[in-house]
Amino acid sequence: MMTENYRLEFTQEIQDKLTTAALEAQANAYSPYSNFPVGAAVMTQEGSIFTGCNVENASYGLTVCAERNAIAASVAAGHLNIFAIAVVTSAPFVARPCGACRQVICEFSSEDRPATIVSVASNGDAVVQTINDLLPDRFNLL
Numbered sequence: 191m192m193t194e195n196y197r198l199e200f201t202q203e204i205q206d207k208l209t210t211a212a213l214e215a216q217a218n219a220y221s222p223y224s225n226f227p228v229g230a231a232v233m234t235q236e237g238s239i240f241t242g243c244n245v246e247n248a249s250y251g252l253t254v255c256a257e258r259n260a261i262a263a264s265v266a267a268g269h270l271n272i273f274a275i276a277v278v279t280s281a282p283f284v285a286r287p288c289g290a291c292r293q294v295i296c297e298f299s300s301e302d303r304p305a306t307i308v309s310v311a312s313n314g315d316a317v318v319q320t321i322n323d324l325l326p327d328r329f330n331l332l
């Protein structure tokens with residue numbers, strides 16, 4: 191078996207698939223306070239996809255971002271290694287993941303195999319970066 195050396199390659203097909211999944215999740219966003227729905231889709235190193243949307247709360251600080259909800263779903267299913275993540279917002283420009291989400295992405299993506307981040311605007315414009323681009327010199331305890 192070659193599974194130990196198996197590496198996914200980031201392709202346009204994967205980008206499109208993740209963007210579609212993130213858009214579907216965005217449709218379920220609970221964002222009555224900001225009116226800023228966000229959807230995220232994580233692809234794990236094994237190729238599985240998990241999605242999340244932002245879930246707001248009347249006590250604003252309890253809001254959880256779409257990215258962190260997608261990552262929580264992945265972790266709950268036993269997938270701890272992020273290969274790529276697409277984030278779709280309703281902004282007319284490309285909005286990248288917030289700082290808190292960047293740190294959480296780092297938890298499940300090593301610096302030598304950094305997750306690919308696709309940030310997608312409401313008009314479909316997309317920017318592809320890695321988590322190392324978005325959060326250089328990350329905080330690590332281990």
Ligand code: THU
Nearest residue numbers: 224226228244255256287288291
């Ligand atoms: N939000 C996300 O879901 N992801 C981010 O990376 C940034 C912000 C959400 C939180 C809140 O529900 C709304 O967008 C406005 O900040």
